[in-house]
Amino acid sequence: MPAGVRSGETVRGLLSREREGGRVEVRGWVRTARHSKGVSFLEVSDGSCFAGLQVVAAPELANFEAVRGVKTGCAIVAGGELVRSQGKGQSFEVQADAIEIVGEVEDDYPLQKKRHSFEFLRTIAHLRPRTNTIGAVLRVRSAAAHAIHEFFQERGFLLLHSPIITASDAEGAGELFRVTTLDPSEPPRTEDGSVDSTRDFFGREAFLTVSGQLEAEIAASAFTDVYTFGPTFRAENSNTSRHLAEFWMVEPEMAFCDLEGDMDVAEAFLKHVFAAVLERCPDDMAFFAQRIDKTAIETLQHIVDTPFERVAYTEAVEILERSGRSFEFPVEWGLDFQSEHERFLAEEHYERPVVVTDYPASIKAFYMYANDDGKTVRAMDVLVPKVGELIGGSQREHRLDVLERRMAEAELDTDPYWWYLDLRRYGSTPHAGFGLGFERLVQFMTGMANIRDVIPFPRVPGAAEF
Numbered sequence: 001m002p003a004g005v006r007s008g009e010t011v012r013g014l015l016s017r018e019r020e021g022g023r024v025e026v027r028g029w030v031r032t033a034r035h036s037k038g039v040s041f042l043e044v045s046d047g048s049c050f051a052g053l054q055v056v057a058a059p060e061l062a063n064f065e066a067v068r069g070v071k072t073g074c075a076i077v078a079g080g081e082l083v084r085s086q087g088k089g090q091s092f093e094v095q096a097d098a099i100e101i102v103g104e105v106e107d108d109y110p111l112q113k114k115r116h117s118f119e120f121l122r123t124i125a126h127l128r129p130r131t132n133t134i135g136a137v138l139r140v141r142s143a144a145a146h147a148i149h150e151f152f153q154e155r156g157f158l159l160l161h162s163p164i165i166t167a168s169d170a171e172g173a174g175e176l177f178r179v180t181t182l183d184p185s186e187p188p189r190t191e192d193g194s195v196d197s198t199r200d201f202f203g204r205e206a207f208l209t210v211s212g213q214l215e216a217e218i219a220a221s222a223f224t225d226v227y228t229f230g231p232t233f234r235a236e237n238s239n240t241s242r243h244l245a246e247f248w249m250v251e252p253e254m255a256f257c258d259l260e261g262d263m264d265v266a267e268a269f270l271k272h273v274f275a276a277v278l279e280r281c282p283d284d285m286a287f288f289a290q291r292i293d294k295t296a297i298e299t300l301q302h303i304v305d306t307p308f309e310r311v312a313y314t315e316a317v318e319i320l321e322r323s324g325r326s327f328e329f330p331v332e333w334g335l336d337f338q339s340e341h342e343r344f345l346a347e348e349h350y351e352r353p354v355v356v357t358d359y360p361a362s363i364k365a366f367y368m369y370a371n372d373d374g375k376t377v378r379a380m381d382v383l384v385p386k387v388g389e390l391i392g393g394s395q396r397e398h399r400l401d402v403l404e405r406r407m408a409e410a411e412l413d414t415d416p417y418w419w420y421l422d423l424r425r426y427g428s429t430p431h432a433g434f435g436l437g438f439e440r441l442v443q444f445m446t447g448m449a450n451i452r453d454v455i456p457f458p459r460v461p462g463a464a465e466f
């Protein structure tokens with residue numbers, strides 16, 4: 001079959017066959033090539049699974065001399081008999097009767113059979129998907145995305161494609177990237193000298209979205225249960241191992257739902273995704289347990305099997321104060337938790353995911369439902385070991401007067417939110433939702449230390465290559 005014609009057979013499919021026999025074709029990239037006198041061993045990967053398939057080449061091959069020049073990185077198509085492998089850890093191998101060298105590899109191919117640092121691999125993001133680690137990460141990422149859609153679709157949630165360009169700041173935190181087609185060196189100006197955005201592309205100021213929540217609330221007011229799954233953008237200058245400027249967020253939103261219902265869904269949701277990935281990516285997960293984080297599999301299994309802890313913010317503050325720990329950042333009622341506090345709670349105090357609820361209103365977004373105490377809001381954050389905040393959510397303020405008061409307190413201009421306020425005028429219901437940071441989820445599942453290594457092309461301050 002010509003190299004450009006799909007054979008439909010994958011390494012994954014071939015390795016999971018019940019028995020040997022028959023002529024097969026494998027197409028992929030050579031991971032390792034070992035050439036000895038009368039035989040060559042080529043390990044071929046097509047990305048379909050963690051393992052590669054070994055192709056054995058003998059001198060009978062018409063182009064044996066050329067095959068002896070095959071190196072790591074070459075693209076080949078190999079055909080031959082599928083036989084039981086003598087080598088350990090391999091079920092089958094291919095006894096090649098033909099090998100086509102489809103794409104040669106130049107001598108300076110940067111991926112050699114040694115361990116490269118993750119920092120180095122980030123500089124070659126166009127090649128790193130071919131490595132064991134990034135390959136496994138991206139397969140787990142794909143499987144997790146599938147499991148997420150599965151969870152919501154099975155429960156009748158409607159998938160909403162929320163917009164990427166917006167005029168309103170969904171979090172009210174001012175971390176927006178501006179979208180404009182005005183010439184930065186010579187923008188049109190108004191009489192008072194400020195930039196005239198009425199002459200910009202959209203006739204107004206526009207930004208990349210920080211969250212699809214507000215549009216999800218629109219949809220929940222018609223479809224009851226909805227979710228979004230899309231890219232979000234934050235211009236926060238955080239150079240940490242848990243922050244990206246572009247990341248993917250999953251945001252369910254449910255009408256006729258309070259914070260308890262919201263927490264129940266969040267817990268069932270995480271359990272579903274972890275169980276699915278454990279079941280469908282056993283080899284990738286075994287690799288993470290072996291090379292990245294010894295406890296990777298146990299941790300996920302433990303979470304699937306045990307209920308999450310739930311604690312109010314006020315009590316969590318007391319736990320931190322009583323811990324006797326000297327934290328780098330202060331613990332005091334009214335201050336937001338830092339990642340060291342979140343990790344202490346989940347990792348050491350509870351040793352499992354913990355949902356912290358009812359945070360002070362002053363440190364949370366304007367749209368959260370105000371409790372009767374006048375101080376706290378019906379917020380919830382799901383904290384997990386190592387990563388800290390994995391999910392942030394809340395019951396929403398559905399009372400028009402309270403919402404208007406909260407927006408005034410937050411000094412938000414209500415004009416861009418006119419439609420959001422309208423929802424409180426026309427059939428408002430108690431409703432709730434949450435946002436899961438998809439990369440934090442993948443980071444947590446794989447044990448990868450840096451969030452830049454769980455997204456194919458990370459965007460962070462100072463870097464947007466590829």
Ligand code: 4AD
Binds near residue numbers: 171249393
């Ligand atoms: O807590 P956040 O800011 O909540 C929202 O955006 C709400 N609108 C969600 C909702 O209720 N529908 O963000 C939600 C999650 C966080 O818990 C975190 O996992 C992730 O998004 N996140 C980030 N992930 C990577 N890089 C960043 N800069 C992130 N900021 C938030």
Ligand code: MG
Binds near residue numbers: 392
């Ligand atoms: Mg948050």
